[in-house]
Amino acid sequence: MRARDNPFRTEQVLRVRYRLALGTWDGLLDRLDALGRRAAIVGPQGSGKTTLLEDLAPRLRARGFTPRDLRLDTETPRFEPGALDRFFASLGPRDLILFDGAEQLGWLAWSRFERGSRAAAGLIITGHRPGRLPSLLETSTSPELLEGLIEEILGGRAPELRTRALFEKHGGNLREALRELYDRFAAAT
Amino acid sequence: MSRMHLELADGKTKYLPGETIEGVAFWELATTPEFLEVRLYWRTQGKGTVDLEIVRNLKFTQVGLQDRRPFRLEVPAAPYSVSGKLISIVWGVELVSEPEGEAANIDVVISPTGEEVRLDRTPAK
Numbered sequence: 001m002r003a004r005d006n007p008f009r010t011e012q013v014l015r016v017r018y019r020l021a022l023g024t025w026d027g028l029l030d031r032l033d034a035l036g037r038r039a040a041i042v043g044p045q046g047s048g049k050t051t052l053l054e055d056l057a058p059r060l061r062a063r064g065f066t067p068r069d070l071r072l073d074t075e076t077p078r079f080e081p082g083a084l085d086r087f088f089a090s091l092g093p094r095d096l097i098l099f100d101g102a103e104q105l106g107w108l109a110w111s112r113f114e115r116g117s118r119a120a121a122g123l124i125i126t127g128h129r130p131g132r133l134p135s136l137l138e139t140s141t142s143p144e145l146l147e148g149l150i151e152e153i154l155g156g157r158a159p160e161l162r163t164r165a166l167f168e169k170h171g172g173n174l175r176e177a178l179r180e181l182y183d184r185f186a187a188a189t
Numbered sequence: 190m191s192r193m194h195l196e197l198a199d200g201k202t203k204y205l206p207g208e209t210i211e212g213v214a215f216w217e218l219a220t221t222p223e224f225l226e227v228r229l230y231w232r233t234q235g236k237g238t239v240d241l242e243i244v245r246n247l248k249f250t251q252v253g254l255q256d257r258r259p260f261r262l263e264v265p266a267a268p269y270s271v272s273g274k275l276i277s278i279v280w281g282v283e284l285v286s287e288p289e290g291e292a293a294n295i296d297v298v299i300s301p302t303g304e305e306v307r308l309d310r311t312p313a314k
Contacts, residue, residue, distance in 0.1 A: 002309060003235030004277035010239055182236050186274040 001186055007154055008182035013175075016149050018052040021140070025059055028137065035134050037096065037122025042130045043139030046173030049126040052139060053098050056124065065096040065121055072104035088116040096122040103127040141174050143167040149174065150181070192217045193293035195227075195284050202295065203303040206269075210262045210297065214284045217255045222286040225249045229262045230283060235276035269300040273308030 003009060020028065032039055041049045057067040070087070072078065091097075097117055102125035105113055110132060117123045125133055143164040150161060161181065170176040198211040214227055229245040245262045252258075262282070271278045280299045285292045298305050 001274065002272035002277055002307070003275055004272055004279055006235065006274075009234050010237065011234060014239075179236065186236075 001188065003186070006182055006185050008178055008185055012153055013178050016051075016152055018048050018055045019145070019148070021145075028056075029059060029063065032122070032124070032136055035136060037124075038133050039124055039136035040102075040130065040133040041124065041126045041137055041139060042128070042135050043126075044128060044141075044172060046170070046175035046177070047139040047141050048174070049139050050100050052137070053100055053124065053126055057098060060096050064094060066092065066094050068095045068097050068120070070097060070099040072099075072101040074104070077104045078109075084113065084116065088119065091117075091119045093119075093121060095120045097124070099123065099125045101126060102132060103129065141167070141172040146174055146177055149178070153178075191219050191286075191289075191291050193284050193286065193291055195282055195293050195295050197282070197295060197297070203298040204264045205301060205303060206264055206266045206299065208264045210264060210282060211259070212282070213257055213259050214249070215257045216252075216284070216286065218286060218289075218291070219254075220289065221254055222252060223250075223288060225252055225258075225284060225286050227260045227262065228283045228285065229264075229280070231268060231278050231280045233276055234279055235273075237276065264299055269306050270298040271300075271306040271308060 041052055043049050057069075060067050068087075068091070070079075097120050099113075102110065102113075114123075114132075123133070124136065130138075146167050147163045150163065161184075166177050166180060167174075170180065192215075194215040196213050196215070204210060210229065212227075214225065216225060226249070227247045228243045230241060230243040232241040233239055244265050247260050247262065249256075249258050268278050270280055279296055281294050281296045283292055283294045300306055
């Protein structure tokens with residue numbers, strides 16, 4: 001199968017958006033307000049933290065905020081020298097920082113970051129463990145969620161993919177499970 | 190409701206490097222755009238990060254809600270349209286209205302043979 005025909009190619013997977021298990025988006029944003037708009041999305045790898053952060057951005061925009069994205073990961077674990085100073089200097093009173101991968105910062109760097117971010121209207125971070133900011137939402141996964149995502153990607157068709165075994169093999173990491181499905185489809189034809 | 194449309198000359202969608210893509214861009218928009226742009230670009234599809242590069246662009250300024258403009262874009266030498274199991278490089282011509290970001294797209298093939306290069310097939314012996 002050609003990569004561009006593979007139903008689990010990256011652009012198709014990225015089209016799948018975050019599914020709130022409980023409550024509503026408005027309820028989540030109200031909770032964010034109640035936390036002083038400084039909060040964390042917490043959950044294991046491949047559980048949708050980044051997707052949720054992305055999906056919050058347009059909803060925050062609709063409430064009059066300007067989302068400002070920051071991202072660190074294992075490939076880029078720190079900011080370039082001076083980048084954060086420039087970022088903080090550019091912050092406006094309606095800016096709301098969405099910081100994916102905040103736990104890449106050590107505690108000292110985090111402490112400096114947290115202080116510098118106070119000029120903004122808010123700060124939402126993602127991380128694998130709670131503790132740096134009050135938890136807004138803890139993301140989690142299940143075999144049923146994986147099955148639902150697969151059905152969405154395949155447009156309702158759900159062939160025998162042994163979803164539960166796939167889920168367990170990847171320890172609940174949906175991103176890795178979907179990558180394996182890419183490989184399976186690539187090899188099958 | 191907005192409508193945007195691209196038509197390539199003679200309905201052609203396969204090009205050799207160095208050829209020229211000719212066509213007409215049509216639009217009927219709900220709000221007056223700042224400008225529209227026709228772009229020739231390639232993108233990757235597959236398992237990894239999506240890469241994208243705009244190789245040629247042609248900007249239409251002082252445009253109305255409803256209009257049509259011809260365009261010509263020179264096809265570059267590389268990369269070719271290619272597909273394997275892990276990655277495809279897909280070329281496209283896109284019409285975009287700014288700042289709304291509404292778009293129309295036609296995928297095209299660019300290669301020395303006029304056909305997508307296939308890496309997922311064993312060559313005939």
